[in-house]
Amino acid sequence: MKLFDYVLSGNCYKIRLLLDFLELSHEKQAVDFFPGREHKSDAFLQINPLGQIPVLEDDGAYIRDAQAILVYLASRYDPTGTWWPINDPSELGRVAQWLAFADSITSTASAARLHDVLGYDLDVAQARAGAHKLFRVLDDHLANQELQGFNWIAGSNPTVADIACFPYVALAGDGGIELFYYPAIQRWIRRFVKLPRFKLMPGINIFD
Amino acid sequence: MTTDNFTQSQWYAIGRLPDFDGVAQKPVRLLSRDLTVSHEAGDLSVKDAEGHSLLTQVRYGHLWTSLSDRPRPLYDMPEFDEPGRRLVTAGGVGVRCSGLRCVENFLDMAHFPFVHTDILGVEEHSSVESYDVNMDAEQDEIWATKCKFFQPMASAAASGGQMTEYKYRVPHPYSTILYKTCPIQEDVWDLVGLFIQPVEEDECIVHSFILVFDDENTDTGLLHFQQNIFLQDRMILENQVPRKLPLDPRWELPTRADASSIAYRRWLKANELQWGVALFNEAA
Structure with a gap:
């Protein structure tokens, strides 16, 4: 199994997290996303015509899209069936719903980070405002979950929904987005970093 | 200003x-x-x-x-003309603080175990041994030499922990270069450096490079190592208050480990640098 990886990418970090959580042996191929834009090179477009990372190669097939890779890895390699709860349709529905939400976080909070850290030319005020709207929704949801005794996005245990949402929320400070006003998000981050085999990525503020 | x-x-x-x-x-x-x-x-x-x-x-x-x-x-860096070295340029990274702060942080070995844990330092070996700091009056630049630090993974080519010897050079208010023991070749130094583009007094873009002997890692592997380290620094740099460099001695108490930082600040003052410097009364 091989991950086409960029060390500063939150979307690649999602896959690194799940590979570690599931203790799956794998190799990484470093992609020069910045400054080399290798993900837009002809060679890489053969692997993913969308020119995006991460890509996972397993059993001779390429899987693209961070959320899709999470679903694939959890369905295939999680013997506990908890990260992608295939046997519980209502929980599965909630997980899928928050996977889509994670994509919106990428298009806002991650965009602000690309602007501030790597100098991408985009409307950073709009990206930050979009991220704050989503974080308000996530913070309210996490607070409600806590009131019902649930520590995680979809229920009582972490799922791929938590992994999908975690990186660009936790890295928001890199893009000038303060998490100060989101106490439930801060508590969720503190719980997340205590998961067994969790590895920190630079830019994450743990709020301890 | x-x-x-x-x-x-x-x-x-x-x-x-x-x-x-x-x-x-x-x-x-x-x-x-x-x-x-x-x-x-x-x-x-x-x-x-x-x-x-x-x-x-x-x-x-x-x-x-x-x-x-x-x-x-x-300033001259003759190492760029030496055969066999590999140059990796890491691209510009934006940081919301004075570029002077970035130079000072780069010089500070005391942060290695806490910011670059298990890469450039480990918490059990957090003491900074004393080192020499000299002004090269002819070139008008600062050299800190005989710096030693225990590093679990001093570079992408390192295969295990080693006592790494360092030299730091500040030839320019917004540039600094680290010369470190090459893990695979004796009697030569690997270079890591920052060329900082001051954008505003409290904002900069850091262009970094590595110039090393390494026959094991790909350029992209070296790039990832360097960018990962720098993003660890970036978060610390963005949390410093004030964002400009405080040159007034009333601000932060120096310790022995800060000898190169003291020399850097003294050198900036001697050259009457003012742009990017915080005034004591404006931050209070």
């Missing part, structure tokens, strides 16, 4: 050469001024907002310019 003479008279890196490939014009900001880089028939030129042409040179993998008509000469 207008730029002081010392700041104004320097050369500044404003991008890697490949950053200007395929772009006819690219806006850049330097010392609170809007500039435009033009790329015509393979030639790079830089103009200010009034249309005046600025001096340029291509060196160390980057395009450099100056707001001065008679800048101080750009």
Whole structure:
């Protein structure tokens, strides 16, 4: 199994997290996303015509899209069936719903980070405002979950929904987005970093 | 604040050469001024907002310019001409603090175990042994030598922990270079350095490079190692208050480990640098 990886990418970090959580042996191929834009090179477009990372190669097939890779890895390699709860349709529905939400976080909070850290030319005020709207929704949801005794996005245990949402929320400070006003998000981050085999990525503020 | 003479008279890196490939014009900001880089028939030129042409040179993998008509000469790094070395330029990373803060952080070995845990330091070996700091009066630059630090993974080529010997050089208010023991070849130094582009007094773009002997890692592997380390620093740098460099001794208490930082601040003061410096009464 091989991950086409960029060390500063939150979307690649999602896959690194799940590979570690599931203790799956794998190799990484470093992609020069910045400054080399290798993900837009002809060679890489053969692997993913969308020119995006991460890509996972397993059993001779390429899987693209961070959320899709999470679903694939959890369905295939999680013997506990908890990260992608295939046997519980209502929980599965909630997980899928928050996977889509994670994509919106990428298009806002991650965009602000690309602007501030790597100098991408985009409307950073709009990206930050979009991220704050989503974080308000996530913070309210996490607070409600806590009131019902649930520590995680979809229920009582972490799922791929938590992994999908975690990186660009936790890295928001890199893009000038303060998490100060989101106490439930801060508590969720503190719980997340205590998961067994969790590895920190630079830019994450743990709020301890 | 207008730029002081010392700041104004320097050369500044404003991008890697490949950053200007395929772009006819690219806006850049330097010392609170809007500039435009033009790329015509393979030639790079830089103009200010009034249309005046600025001096340029291509060196160390980057395009450099100056707001001065008679800048101080750009410092020499003869290692760039040595055969067998590999140069990896890591691209510009934006940081919301004075570039002077970035230089000072780079010089500070005491942060290794806590910011670069298990890579450039481990918490059990957090003490900084004393080292020498000298002014090279002829070149007007600072050297910190005989720096020793235990590092679990000093570079991408390191295979295990080692006592790494360091030399630090500050030849320019916004540049600093680290010379460190090469893990695979004796009696040579690997170089890691920062060319900082001061954008505003409290904002900068850090262009970094590594120039090493390494026959094991790919360029992209070296790049990932370097970028990962720098993003660890970035978060610390952005949390410093004030964002400009506090030069007033009333501010932060120096310790022995800060000897190179003290020398750096003293050197900036001696050269009457003011741009990017916090005033004691404005931060309170």
